Amino acid sequence: MDSALSCREHLPREEALQILRDRFAPLPARPVPLEQASGEVLAEEVVGARNVPHYPAAAVDGYALASEDTAQASPARPVLLSRDRFCWVNTGGAVPPSCDAVVMVEDTSEGPDGLVVVRATPRGQNVRPVGEDVLAGQVLARPGDPVTPALQALLLCAGVREIPALPKPRVLFIPTGDEILSVEEWFRSGATPPPGTVVESNSLLLRGLFRGWGMDLHVHPLVPDDPVQIRQALDEGAESYDVVLLGAGSAKGKRDHSASVLREGGGLLFRWLLMKPGRPAMGGAWKGKPVLVLPGFPMSTAVVAWGLVHPFLEHLASSSVPSGEELCSSLGCGEPQECRLLVPLSSAQGMEDWVRLKCARIRDQVVAWPLSTGASSLFALAECDALGVLPRETLELPKGSPLSFYTLKRMDLDRTVLFQGSDDPAFQRLASRVRLRGAQVAIRTVGSLGGLAALARGEAHLAACHLLDPQTGIYNDSFLAQFDPQRQWWRRRLYYREQGLIVPSGNPLGLRTIRDLAARGIRLANRQPGAGTRVLLDHLLGREGIPPAGLEGYDIQCVSHMEAANRVASGQADVTLGIRAAAEALGLDFISLAVEPFEIVGPREFEGHPALEALMSCLEDPAWRLQIEALGGYRWSL
Numbered sequence: 001m002d003s004a005l006s007c008r009e010h011l012p013r014e015e016a017l018q019i020l021r022d023r024f025a026p027l028p029a030r031p032v033p034l035e036q037a038s039g040e041v042l043a044e045e046v047v048g049a050r051n052v053p054h055y056p057a058a059a060v061d062g063y064a065l066a067s068e069d070t071a072q073a074s075p076a077r078p079v080l081l082s083r084d085r086f087c088w089v090n091t092g093g094a095v096p097p098s099c100d101a102v103v104m105v106e107d108t109s110e111g112p113d114g115l116v117v118v119r120a121t122p123r124g125q126n127v128r129p130v131g132e133d134v135l136a137g138q139v140l141a142r143p144g145d146p147v148t149p150a151l152q153a154l155l156l157c158a159g160v161r162e163i164p165a166l167p168k169p170r171v172l173f174i175p176t177g178d179e180i181l182s183v184e185e186w187f188r189s190g191a192t193p194p195p196g197t198v199v200e201s202n203s204l205l206l207r208g209l210f211r212g213w214g215m216d217l218h219v220h221p222l223v224p225d226d227p228v229q230i231r232q233a234l235d236e237g238a239e240s241y242d243v244v245l246l247g248a249g250s251a252k253g254k255r256d257h258s259a260s261v262l263r264e265g266g267g268l269l270f271r272w273l274l275m276k277p278g279r280p281a282m283g284g285a286w287k288g289k290p291v292l293v294l295p296g297f298p299m300s301t302a303v304v305a306w307g308l309v310h311p312f313l314e315h316l317a318s319s320s321v322p323s324g325e326e327l328c329s330s331l332g333c334g335e336p337q338e339c340r341l342l343v344p345l346s347s348a349q350g351m352e353d354w355v356r357l358k359c360a361r362i363r364d365q366v367v368a369w370p371l372s373t374g375a376s377s378l379f380a381l382a383e384c385d386a387l388g389v390l391p392r393e394t395l396e397l398p399k400g401s402p403l404s405f406y407t408l409k410r411m412d413l414d415r416t417v418l419f420q421g422s423d424d425p426a427f428q429r430l431a432s433r434v435r436l437r438g439a440q441v442a443i444r445t446v447g448s449l450g451g452l453a454a455l456a457r458g459e460a461h462l463a464a465c466h467l468l469d470p471q472t473g474i475y476n477d478s479f480l481a482q483f484d485p486q487r488q489w490w491r492r493r494l495y496y497r498e499q500g501l502i503v504p505s506g507n508p509l510g511l512r513t514i515r516d517l518a519a520r521g522i523r524l525a526n527r528q529p530g531a532g533t534r535v536l537l538d539h540l541l542g543r544e545g546i547p548p549a550g551l552e553g554y555d556i557q558c559v560s561h562m563e564a565a566n567r568v569a570s571g572q573a574d575v576t577l578g579i580r581a582a583a584e585a586l587g588l589d590f591i592s593l594a595v596e597p598f599e600i601v602g603p604r605e606f607e608g609h610p611a612l613e614a615l616m617s618c619l620e621d622p623a624w625r626l627q628i629e630a631l632g633g634y635r636w637s638l
């Protein structure tokens with residue numbers, strides 16, 4: 001036990017990193033046999049042990065000879081050499097010491113009297129002298145150089161048997177948690193695993209990150225929230241590994257033991273980082289080996305891996321990442337780039353805030369919007385294109401603020417259009433088809449009205465419209481006239497879709513019409529303001545003279561058809577208004593109330609955009625049409 005350690009709390013990530021760097025020295029270089037050294041990085045310079053070539057070598061097939069014997073030779077006055085004045089050499093063969101040049105066989109003819117040479121062959125011609133390529137003692141490669149195939153071959157020729165490689169820290173990840181199921185248990189648990197259980201997904205995530213860094217990660221079998229077993233696993237880790245990563249148990253739960261185990265058994269160096277997510281991360285020592293605790297939520301694990309674990313491993317491995325470029329190295333991207341925020345962003349005060357971003361480019365401006373901020377959201381982590389790392393002093397970033405971002409995925413913004421608008425499963429499938437044509441539709445679900453307003457502000461290439469005008473009973477026309485008074489947008493109808501009541505299978509409450517929503521005790525799930533489906537609901541209720549305020553659940557704002565239908569499927573609501581496809585996807589019953597045209601619209605200025613052209617060509621794709629028909633409730637004409 002290292003009682004001399006004092007624990008720093010509430011500290012910036014960089015300070016935590018510095019504490020680790022000060023406390024744990026880089027690992028020694030590793031000798032690696034040359035044949036196995038592919039992909040390694042040199043820890044020291046390497047000098048040649050032998051000359052290459054180590055003998056004077058013929059560069060052509062021909063005759064080795066003394067250059068002075070051919071000094072007068074020319075096609076007009078060939079020279080005849082007697083048999084003791086030349087000898088045959090193949091390309092690469094040794095030139096005898098008595099010879100200093102090689103004449104190409106094409107410039108000679110050998111006859112019974114000797115060799116006829118038609119060209120003067122100056123000293124050294126066609127001879128590769130000793131050490132021409134490499135001289136013994138010559139510096140061949142320097143620290144930090146990657147061992148490429150060419151370097152490997154060169155070092156072999158230069159007589160180098162093994163190389164000093166940068167150390168590769170051996171790292172063990174110990175997942176912990178009583179609630180965590182192994183992958184086998186997860187799939188064995190059926191379609192609905194018991195509440196409170198979570199699959200052990202962090203090691204899959206971490207392994208992938210390590211692979212991207214060119215490092216291996218070993219994973220310990222799952223350990224329950226039991227201090228004795230956690231200590232035992234740490235003992236095993238410290239015995240055989242250079243670094244131990246302890247998963248979860250980092251916050252204040254009754255089953256969170258990481259801090260107390262470390263504090264009592266090894267030493268806690270720091271705890272509570274000024275970053276979000278990842279705040280409960282901690283660092284310590286166990287039997288002299290570094291231990292880092294990764295908070296359990298996936299995004300927290302990833303952020304701590306990027307921001308702390310990888311830079312620390314690079315320190316242990318003595319890799320020379322220039323200061324300030326640590327995150328680019330961890331994230332595997334180039335210099336941060338700049339975008340403008342499509343929406344305001346508020347950052348937690350005093351915290352370095354890691355934000356998952358989606359990006360698009362409109363005209364010449366790269367724009368970005370944040371995805372979910374929840375540390376538990378894996379979808380946001382998988383879906384985002386980029387990360388914004390907001391410095392601790394950032395508070396409010398108004399809409400339009402510049403923001404620098406690190407790319408996580410290759411983005412082809414020339415071939416990406418930004419769609420803002422309604423949620424629609426068929427349109428989602430269309431976006432997948434567009435991918436197959438090498439282009440992308442970035443989708444931001446903001447409802448029909450939100451999409452039209454975004455188009456009007458020049459913040460999207462494309463929006464959707466399925467809005468019923470209660471006054472006229474006509475879809476879309478009046479809304480487009482309002483948002484595009486100058487008529488500068490094109491419009492195209494994609495399909496019609498059925499809207500209706502989505503109720504549990506078998507319709508246990510016997511709901512039939514919109515009037516039934518007003519019955520006592522009926523729990524509704526509604527959509528967000530601005531969603532076309534909510535506009536339709538309001539219209540249908542209004543027609544029947546039903547005041548929305550009286551409906552239980554009218555204030556519930558689901559942002560997609562699937563979210564609303566899932567509320568019904570899970571028993572949280574008795575009914576929602578939505579499309580037939582959402583009901584069918586979840587095996588729910590559907591009572592059809594309306595058929596609406598689903599149109600897409602966009603400014604003419606973007607016509608010809610490659611992603612828009614790809615989208616238009618997908619509309620004719622029979623495979624997509626079949627896929628849409630199978631969703632249920634979509635049709636091509638009224």
Ligand SMILES: Nc1nc2c(c(=O)[nH]1)N[C@H]1C(S)=C(S)[C@@H](COP(=O)(O)OP(=O)(O)OC[C@H]3O[C@@H](n4cnc5c(N)ncnc54)[C@H](O)[C@@H]3O)O[C@H]1N2
Nearest residue numbers: 175198199200201202248249250251252256295296297300
């Ligand atoms: N009262 C407080 N509660 C929490 C605080 C706090 O300061 N006070 N901090 C929150 C923050 S921030 C985070 S982050 C989490 C950290 O949680 P722990 O590290 O203690 O981890 P658990 O509570 O055990 O698990 C959290 C979450 O992650 C899931 N998990 C854990 N391991 C894995 C794994 N290997 N693979 C996938 N998912 C995993 C776990 O099941 C939980 O759902 O604490 C907050 N609470």
Ligand code: MOO
Nearest residue numbers: 277278279300375
């Ligand atoms: O800091 Mo926690 O890691 O936000 O979710």
